[in-house]
Amino acid sequence: MLLRLSTLFVRTLREDPVDAEVASHRLLVRAGYIRRAAPGIYTWLPLGLRVLAKVEQVVREEMAAAGAQEVHFPALLPKEPYESTGRWSEYGPNIFRLKDRKGGDYLLAPTHEEMFTLLVKDLYSSYKDLPLQLFQIQTKYRDEARPRAGLIRGREFVMKDAYSFDVDDAGLDASYAAQRAAYQRIFDRLGLEYVVVAATSGAMGGSRSEEFLTPTPIGEDTFVRSAGGYAANVEAVTTVAPAAVDWSDAPSAHVEDTPDTPTIDTLVALANAKFARPDREWTAADTLKNVVLALVQPTGERELVVVGLPGDREVDLKRLEASVAPAEVEPAGDADFAAHPELVRGYLGPGVLGPNVEVAEGAERTAVRYLLDPRVVAGTRWITGANQPGRHVFDLVAGRDFTADGTVEAAEVRAGDPAPDGSGPLELARGIEIGHIFQLGRKYAQALGLTVLDQNGKAQVVTMGSYGIGVTRVLAALAEANHDERGLAWPAHVAPAHVHVVAAGKDPAVFEAAESIATTLAGRGVEVLYDDRPKATPGVKFADAELFGVPLVVVVGRGLADGVVEVRPRVGGTAEQVPLAEAPDRVAELVDDLLAD
Amino acid sequence: MLLRLSTLFVRTLREDPVDAEVASHRLLVRAGYIRRAAPGIYTWLPLGLRVLAKVEQVVREEMAAAGAQEVHFPALLPKEPYESTGRWSEYGPNIFRLKDRKGGDYLLAPTHEEMFTLLVKDLYSSYKDLPLQLFQIQTKYRDEARPRAGLIRGREFVMKDAYSFDVDDAGLDASYAAQRAAYQRIFDRLGLEYVVVAATSGAMGGSRSEEFLTPTPIGEDTFVRSAGGYAANVEAVTTVAPAAVDWSDAPSAHVEDTPDTPTIDTLVALANAKFARPDREWTAADTLKNVVLALVQPTGERELVVVGLPGDREVDLKRLEASVAPAEVEPAGDADFAAHPELVRGYLGPGVLGPNVEVAEGAERTAVRYLLDPRVVAGTRWITGANQPGRHVFDLVAGRDFTADGTVEAAEVRAGDPAPDGSGPLELARGIEIGHIFQLGRKYAQALGLTVLDQNGKAQVVTMGSYGIGVTRVLAALAEANHDERGLAWPAHVAPAHVHVVAAGKDPAVFEAAESIATTLAGRGVEVLYDDRPKATPGVKFADAELFGVPLVVVVGRGLADGVVEVRPRVGGTAEQVPLAEAPDRVAELVDDLLAD
Numbered sequence A, B: 001m002l003l004r005l006s007t008l009f010v011r012t013l014r015e016d017p018v019d020a021e022v023a024s025h026r027l028l029v030r031a032g033y034i035r036r037a038a039p040g041i042y043t044w045l046p047l048g049l050r051v052l053a054k055v056e057q058v059v060r061e062e063m064a065a066a067g068a069q070e071v072h073f074p075a076l077l078p079k080e081p082y083e084s085t086g087r088w089s090e091y092g093p094n095i096f097r098l099k100d101r102k103g104g105d106y107l108l109a110p111t112h113e114e115m116f117t118l119l120v121k122d123l124y125s126s127y128k129d130l131p132l133q134l135f136q137i138q139t140k141y142r143d144e145a146r147p148r149a150g151l152i153r154g155r156e157f158v159m160k161d162a163y164s165f166d167v168d169d170a171g172l173d174a175s176y177a178a179q180r181a182a183y184q185r186i187f188d189r190l191g192l193e194y195v196v197v198a199a200t201s202g203a204m205g206g207s208r209s210e211e212f213l214t215p216t217p218i219g220e221d222t223f224v225r226s227a228g229g230y231a232a233n234v235e236a237v238t239t240v241a242p243a244a245v246d247w248s249d250a251p252s253a254h255v256e257d258t259p260d261t262p263t264i265d266t267l268v269a270l271a272n273a274k275f276a277r278p279d280r281e282w283t284a285a286d287t288l289k290n291v292v293l294a295l296v297q298p299t300g301e302r303e304l305v306v307v308g309l310p311g312d313r314e315v316d317l318k319r320l321e322a323s324v325a326p327a328e329v330e331p332a333g334d335a336d337f338a339a340h341p342e343l344v345r346g347y348l349g350p351g352v353l354g355p356n357v358e359v360a361e362g363a364e365r366t367a368v369r370y371l372l373d374p375r376v377v378a379g380t381r382w383i384t385g386a387n388q389p390g391r392h393v394f395d396l397v398a399g400r401d402f403t404a405d406g407t408v409e410a411a412e413v414r415a416g417d418p419a420p421d422g423s424g425p426l427e428l429a430r431g432i433e434i435g436h437i438f439q440l441g442r443k444y445a446q447a448l449g450l451t452v453l454d455q456n457g458k459a460q461v462v463t464m465g466s467y468g469i470g471v472t473r474v475l476a477a478l479a480e481a482n483h484d485e486r487g488l489a490w491p492a493h494v495a496p497a498h499v500h501v502v503a504a505g506k507d508p509a510v511f512e513a514a515e516s517i518a519t520t521l522a523g524r525g526v527e528v529l530y531d532d533r534p535k536a537t538p539g540v541k542f543a544d545a546e547l548f549g550v551p552l553v554v555v556v557g558r559g560l561a562d563g564v565v566e567v568r569p570r571v572g573g574t575a576e577q578v579p580l581a582e583a584p585d586r587v588a589e590l591v592d593d594l595l596a597d
Helices: A023-030 A046-065 A080-084 A113-123 A169-190 A264-274 A317-324 A334-339 A443-448 A471-481 A508-523 A538-548 A558-562 A580-596 B023-030 B046-065 B080-084 B113-123 B169-190 B264-274 B317-324 B334-339 B443-448 B471-481 B508-523 B538-548 B558-562 B580-596
Strands: A002-004 A034-038 A041-044 A076-078 A096-099 A105-108 A132-141 A156-166 A195-198 A208-215 A221-226 A231-233 A254-257 A288-296 A302-310 A328-331 A369-372 A381-388 A391-397 A426-441 A451-453 A459-461 A463-470 A499-503 A528-531 A552-556 A564-569 A576-579 B002-004 B034-038 B041-044 B076-078 B096-099 B105-108 B132-141 B156-166 B195-198 B208-215 B221-226 B231-233 B254-257 B288-296 B302-310 B328-331 B369-372 B381-388 B391-397 B426-441 B451-453 B459-461 B463-470 B499-503 B528-531 B552-556 B564-569 B576-579
Touching (some): A002 A508, A023 A471, A046 A132, A046 A156, A076 A080, A113 A443, A132 A169, A156 A471, A169 A208, A208 A471, A288 A334, A426 A443, A463 A471, A499 A538, A508 A558, A528 A538, A552 A558, A564 A580, A576 A580, B002 B508, B023 B471, B046 B156, B046 B169, B080 B113, B113 B443, B132 B169, B156 B169, B156 B471, B169 B208, B169 B426, B195 B221, B288 B381, B426 B443, B426 B471, B499 B508, B508 B528, B508 B558, B508 B580, B552 B580, B558 B564, B564 B580
Parallel strands (some): A195 A231, A499 A528, A499 A552, B302 B369, B499 B552
Antiparallel strands (some): A034 A041, A096 A105, A221 A231, A221 A426, A254 A391, A288 A328, A451 A459, A564 A576, B034 B041, B076 B105, B096 B105, B195 B208, B288 B302, B426 B463, B451 B459, B552 B564
16 A cells, blocks of 8 residues: 555644644644544545554454454434333433424434344344344434533544443353453554443443543543552542441530631631641531532433532532533532521531531521532531531531431542552542443343243343443553654554655655655555655655654655665654665565564 | 354344345344444444444545545534535425524534535635645434435435635536545445446535436436437436427317326326327327426425326336425325315316417316426427316417416436437436545635635635535445345455355364464454354354355365365355365465455
């Protein structure tokens, strides 16, 4: 394959696109791989499409190796199956909905659990037909509230989604393990570092799920790891609650004047100044912070709740959303406080929430639900709002003086927190979710009536798994992991070409030699990008070569007078001066080495 | 490649699907290649997807050979570019429209002229960048009023769309010729018979277009051919108007009582009975039929018109629609006649329409536009309605007694009509449109501002072509052209496999021999579908083999006792008894022959 830059449909940009925050987005646009068509919606140019096809091919091969069969579903689908499982409403504004000319409701599918379930129901009826794994590589749609980071969070994107169908739990375990292993091979082959972490299932439902994350500081997901092998998305971390504390010798709660202390910092400062205790200073960890939030259901129904958590932790909205899915969470606004005068902003405490502390004069006990961080166990003692402006209550004891309507995982996870499985303190890192595998269990099969007859002729509900890879996102993750300040630097097996030949000079001999190397290599099956542009300067050509990121660069230029060309890797390694006649052999050899990795 | 039927995700059906009118639809569903997901929207099962991939590969290779570069645009696109060219409204209810969560207007693209134009504008600026040809193989959407015939007229379908960009008309001619030649190679390689016919451009606009039709009685398109080489879609046929006739010795028009003659047949019968002329009988060709129709614009605006044409011809709604595009045409209804009492149903004539015949007492001259068939030239003499119930006017002379608001191509084309280029009488046939190529000219570039600087530094509007192949429709056309009453019968290069090995019997030796042949062939690169189902009877397996349509069938069965297997083509040819040990060689040889065709 020989691509000539003189005719290739590509233009590089020297300037970063204004909306690009991350390197993959910036460089894929600048190098002419993709182009924005609308927010979160991209056009693929020839170089980008070549990389995408190579990534898809790796995915396709490993799916086949895992025993999954390829099918292809429509993107445009009728509402009914998604209504049967509740997802039509659960997805809320996150899916694109439309009507056809007859008024029928349709959606652009975000994933295809329902359709796969119905198709298997349509074709299969016996336990002998199972196990079954199906997959597709297909264009998916999500109407993201905030499409961002180019291909990383788009609204139209390519996904590989696979589904497994088994008669029993052991079968599901085996299918899940096969897909999990295929994912490991895929990311290994792509040279993409990954961690597998426990995850929450969100709108997908099901009992167990794991995410494949590629670690990068620009990742949207935060995950934790312990030295003892625990790994999870922060959304899936369950808080280790301390043991309850004996409160028998705790003093009674007492309300104090704490003027001008609407924040934890000002409260702690005042507590240490006015109410110092002998043994140690007050810290934020001694305070109980109460945050008013709204849970918004996909139907639009909006419920205020108050979340109580230790004052040294912030609320992590994504963790809270994972706990209350499919609801989304938003901060309470002025209108909420106006509607609930009993919630005294800045001085809010469980006094109006729990049953056991007297309600201040003129205040009402609220009907807003109160949810507590799991760390606030019975017997713990807190400084917290007294539900009156400028006043806080001290020595308020959980379980004795207040209770809650439940606990909730809303607090941020911090480095050093204990792993839930006791395997040591947690480290935090950021990553991009590149794969997600779910044991769905029987949720979809039950809702849509997918059963098979077992050995005894009895109908059994099928148990399912669902396995996704964001193919376009993987491409972006590869760009994130393989670039420098000058451009992209693709691994050989996904690069748009293996070799970039640069005719660097004006002398016809330069073009003649470069042409000869390029065509010789292409004739031997090497994929060549050849910069044959007659007018571009060597400087422009070198800059473009660095932007494109083809792994090997062959420069035919000044050295030609001495009968040599330069062969250099795009990153790392050193440049070699190779005699012209030997160049094709040497380059082909280097390409083989790169592809063998 | 070895596909085992024991695990392949497929089920054949013995019964035709109730909604299937044509063989390709019926057989592709029954053989488990596709499955309906919604009206005009299909899911691809493994066998279907394999055929589709092969068809796509032929298209991709020939596009590359023609110099077109592959890109990929989104299906979900914002309204604005389509509004700039007027297509947002021109497509009327034929496109799927939707809003995103922010209320922005989007569509599911029916074709991508606008986006390609904008992308080239974005990247290119000089005449030196041209010529350029780009293509994509992509999923497209049209909200057809009547999706039908399975893949032939769907609402979600795969299309190859290519676009050419040139600085001048000669360049466009060359690009058009290159694409036209590529289309011929594609259909030749697919073994699909085709004719290239002149066509109308419809909502696409532009100056010249041709369709590739594959002849079949179930085709939706009617085309004409003359012995002299003229070929056109009937929609593109222009009527040969006869020369004007001298009316100087024509008698005056006279109104006669013609009770109970609301149809042409009854009118002709009465004319011959009551108003016989000496030289010859009256025929329908002597009458002028006036048909009330409504033109419905994409905006919904509805205009009544009366179309006058010789009484021996019917109105061809598709021809009329091509003439009045983007308007659609519908018959007038009771409400229309109620609103226009001057249009006397069954006795309507140009008297209320043209200026020269006196309006009957009590009747009003209508404001409804009157459009005439081009055959109704000045001097032609007609029997037509007198705009009074039970009365017709005789010897009404066009040009003398009535005129019209214009002519229109609304009458059906009939076998024997003269070719517009004088190349002889026309024959009619039906076909499926499998490709359509357009010289768009400067319509899109003008609307969207795509210019390049020429040699003199002057901005020139680019001239464009647009070239489409309905890939999924081509697959259906292949199935139409390659089947018999028992099932599909694919050409080898698009078949889902080259060889179908049937283990026909219960003896373990049968399975052992079949397995050996299947794996040996697969190991030699032959694509094998192996029916290894342990319980299915030979009869079921043979029926399925005929349904699937793999070109070579190898039966391992009764002959095994004599050391032979049967090798037979799915259609034509004769069965051979081949010694077991020689079977792989012989089959591989036959496959090579088939693929060499």
